[in-house]
Amino acid sequence: GENVEQHPSTLSVQEGDSAVIKCTYSDSASNYFPWYKQELGKGPQLIIDIRSNVGEKKDQRIAVTLNKTAKHFSLHITETQPEDSAVYFCAARDSNDYKLSFGAGTTVTVRA
């Protein structure tokens, strides 16, 4: 089955700086890669996703990049704000399966 590794497990950044979270996956058939943000006491919220037919996708201050050859994808948050503090999960899904495989999560703390 798919194995998704996520790094780092914790990330502390100064407000205004950028944050980068990296994930690798094992199954070359995976073609869908979503990112979720989970705030304390809430369910995971889909914030951005990317499919294997593109290399990069942006939505305001967040962007995701995908390198299919290396089997890794990354989340970039620019101009971080205190409300970006949360746990972020990456995930992967292949076209032959209906299940998402999740990374272990990254706790992001934005220092004011």
Place this chain on the structure above:
Amino acid sequence: SAVISQKPSRDICQRGTSLTIQCQVDSQVTMMFWYRQQPGQSLTLIATANQGSEATYESGFVIDKFPISRPNLTFSTLTVSNMSPEDSSIYLCSDRTGPYNEQFFGPGTRLTVL
């Protein structure tokens, strides 16, 4: 995206009892899932709730412990049976919907077993 609600939002239960969690989606969805998130951990898929048939369970999860119902395309229940403290977790309902098969999550049910 469809709005997902769960009841109860949290509960504290005694060992040996059972709790049924309800999940309601505000529009018809093809697929519904149940996940467990143990304290400080990632999400683990328990089962896929199939409309009109038995749920499909993942390795390590069995129907006797986690019976699931899905009577229609907008509603599902998960029961945590004969609970022990190890069952203390967040239980999340999820659906897959939309033209791009995105997956969304409910707010979760926070269960504490004493």
